[in-house]
Amino acid sequence: MQLDQALEIVDIPRDDEGPVFEEPWQAQAFAITVKLNEAGQFTWSEWADIFGSEIAAATQRGDGVGNEAYYLCWLAALEKIVGQKSLLTVEQLLARKEEWRHAAAHTEHGQPIKLS
């Protein structure tokens, strides 16, 4: 299956049973990437190129290692590849981020956060 190919190309933090995540957003970013690949939006080698350069840049900057640093690179690469493949624009992502920020700040706890 696709996931196994991905794991051969990119070196994901993992144990005997598969990938390891510390926080939900990491698993979400991972799952989005796997699903976009399965849908044929990009190949794993295209992904590995972009993700690899994020890792290289982070290493050069001296960013920390570990799951969080790893998935911050993953997230940055995901934002880049959806732009390169014209799936989403930077403007769309920025605008949506502010909508979520606003929605979270104006939602009473106990209510699901929704975009108006």
Added chain:
Amino acid sequence: MAGNHKHSDPLPETVLRVKSLESLLIEKGLVEAAALDALIDRYENKVGPKNGAKVVARAWVDEEFKERLLKDGSAAIAEFGFSGAQGEELIAVENTDKIHNVVVCTLCSCYPWPVLGLPPVWYKSAPYRSRVVREPRKVLEEFGTKLPAGTEVRVWDSTAETRYLVVPKRPEGTEGLSEDELTQLVSRDSMIGVSEALGPTATKGG
């Protein structure tokens, strides 16, 4: 619970970025929400609940540890080497004959990951999040948990900085079990508070 309040802590930037990607891609039909959840669901039972079960079993057998856990949850789980990645506070709440605790959050990020792993899909669903606050007894019954009429139900609303762990009641008839055997009775759902701990027959070979 201190009534209604605004979510005082802003969502972390990374969470906002992922939510933005996810919601836009779903709207455009490029990924399916259900397919994403199914993939994430595969990892939800890894690591986490086993950590929480160790904490609960220790509390059942060691009264002094239980006191420390209820007084300062974060410090007590640190004795096991578990800690919040972002330094969030862990509060342990104990179920008794008089009080039953259940945990909810409006955000998928508000869950005690160090002890429970990733949240199950239903925990993140809008129906659970809104209904457990409104009609907790009914929701608990749907999970197969019927409480005596005299038991008070407390619903704990997590925030980005405060997470709750329910210490379920130690089941009857488990006096002879070791701490290790007891961990097998502590299910993930019992630590969220939607179920009770399993009976003694649930241990391996029991």
